[in-house]
Amino acid sequence: MALHLERSQELQQRAEALIPGGVDSPVRAFRAVGGHPPFVERAEGAYLYDADGNRYLDYFGSWGPMILGHAAPAVIEAVREAALRSTSFGASTAAEAELAELVTRAVPSIQKLRFVSSGTEAVMSAIRLARAFTGRNRIVKFEGCYHGHSDALLVKAGSGVATLGIPGSAGVPVETTQFTTALRYNDLDEVETLFARHPGEVACVILEPVVGNAGTILPEPGFLEGLREITRREGALLILDEVMTGFRLSLGGAQQIYGITPDLTTLGKIIGGGLPVGAFGGRAEIMDMLAPLGPVYQAGTLSGNPLAMAAGIAQLSALHAAGAEFYDRLAETTRQIADGVQEIAEELGVPLVTNRIGSMFTWFFRDSSDSDVVIDFDDAARSLTERFGVFHRAMLERGVWLPPSQYEAAFVSAAHGAAEVEATLAAAREALMVAQAALPTPEPLTA
Template sequence: MIYKRSSALFAEAQKYIPGGVNSPVRAFKAVGGDPIFVKEAKGAYLYDEDGNRLIDYIASWGPLILGHAYGPVIEAVIDKAKKGTSFGMPTQIETELARLAVSMVPNIDKIRFVNSGTEACMSAIRLARGYTKRDKIIKFAGCYHGHSDSFLIQAGSGAVTFGSPNSPGVTQGTAKDTLLAKYNDLESVRELIRANQGEIAAVIIEPIAGNMGCIVPSEDFIKGLRKLCTEEGVLLIFDEVMTGFRLGRGGAQEALGIDADILCFGKVIGGGLPVGAFAARAEIMSYLAPEGPVYQAGTLSGNPLAMAAGLAMLTELNNRPEVFKSLEDKTAYLHEGFDKVLKDKGVPYRINRYGSMMSVHFTEGPVVDFETSAKGNNETFKKFFHGMLDQGVYLPPSAFESYFLNDALSYSDLDATIEALDKIDL
């Protein structure tokens, strides 16, 4: 395929935007080459600035469950835009979307809308600290909760050491209150709680991880985590920015049969527009201003365009629960097809899948946490990514990202994707 215009646009962008992109993974640093610039999209397809059509497996990193430019969502946004784009004042549609979200998700009474998943997770942590009157949090290596200072922490020398910043600009003072545990390792959490008794406000986790590939928690781990948090008076926060309203009406809580204390949402809840939200039981949410002492605010929170898109999207998903089974079946079909082709190619690989999330890892052993995910052969992944791109298939440009399937994908698209894999050299 030809990408001359995309390359020229990237060169121009680098003159005015750091790295030429507004989010680092878009720069193709992990796979090499220049990023693809999108001109438009419809259904399951991206159309780039060079006129290439690409089968899309990122769906704007998750929210476009029903495909790009989905009719009811687009119509809702256009209709709302004609009446004004932002007011900084309450609107009825905020309550409508809140009522619908609360009705779909288990174990929440109230929800607060913000503008991004990062903002949702940042606010959830503040709320947890205010509610528990404790300062420290536990996160898991390989889980991503946005670029707030509290989350940009890498592991120390042992399971019970403090984390240290992995980005300049994050202070040691901030880092000392974030502790690192190992995904799928309950004992690592128990050790941290034991070493910091009475100081842990919350444990935050991607219940189905999507930022080290798709990583599924073991049943013993996730159930044990819920039990441990309850016993220790620690709030369990599910970051459902990726999984919320994607794995089912009730997200990962419903899929896993686990009730978290605070939930973070993004992506789907705005139908692809910039949005986020956090939610909990009334007793926790009552600590939030103006009802309580924990402050959080935003001029664009509850933006009418995002609310209109979110209401249209969630209404469709609520009325058509069969979409989730359709997505799961399509993802299983792709998994099975990839499995057959990769076996024939004789390269070491693992495929992880849950619902409509999936990832391919070029490694020998099981991929259950960040450490095992990092063992993947990145040179093979680069060949895989660019080989598929040359065949008209757009996959995540990083070995540490999940695929997100959308229901506009046809079985012909899936067959074409499997055939593309068969044609490339690894």
């Protein structure tokens, strides 16, 4: 079975002549999975349509924002109406405070916030704010957690870096990362040791409360609670990067599910309804250190862009109105998909570990001798990426488009229903058999 992607390949060649690698974000490339990336022309509901007329069931959802499905009518109408009034003003609008109210009502730990244009900006600004508030320099992050591409945080950053096999990034001076320490996710002992070695030096601990950029990895019981206790005791700030999990796992994000109150939170993706947007916020006493009130400078010409604000208001209003039942339905659909494929894999003898929470999941392809759990980046990195690549291509040929990396979370939207579940399981059965047949089972390591 082969896809016809002639027009997409023509477009790829054109793009490669003008854009490095033909992509504006490396995660869109198919180098980790092989094959040719389709060029998308439009999307609706749970489906993408490419330049060659192929239709795909979408499981990356613009990398998370499309929780209502593509081209949600309320979001599209809000953007259309906003665009008629101009695409940007460079001045304040009422929409900024309206969206801020929707965010703070859902996430009580955020007393004040500021909008930016990307998750990278949000994290970069939150780090600067944490350093200013504490008067300290050191940052603690966790292996496999991705917090954008600012220099200080491209240390064991998972996601695209792991997919492409890049150890950090060229062009990042050692001096920029000398105050960044990357620890093992889910390991509180390492955190305690770090604070003991650097007393009074740590400005903040930042993490994805549920990792999405090394594949979906959940916090072990007590891990987030332990981080909150340690940071509070040591006078460091706790920053939860909920760019991916915010409004995705629940209306209040991962911090609502796990009962954790951070000092600062970073947001993006869903709060913009698919338009470029980010935000960072937290305790008022910290946020009030930002200019023009305080000494910490942060700015952005297009921050609070009226189109992004309109899309965010429409999407978050819909989520507020839908309530907890909406998230329960999403979680059940995700369970049927993720666990359904796991059951098929077990039936066929394909070693697979499925991690899921809410509407996020990852299928990790494993060596049969490997552990049946994935709780940190080292576990994820032992996955059989070549086998995942075969599976990805086989799924795409059967009309199911997964994230093109073993190290990315997949997402389910409200537009995924019973028909989509059935189609996914049918495609996965065939694709798992293709993946199993295409590659020999690795021999277990012997002493």
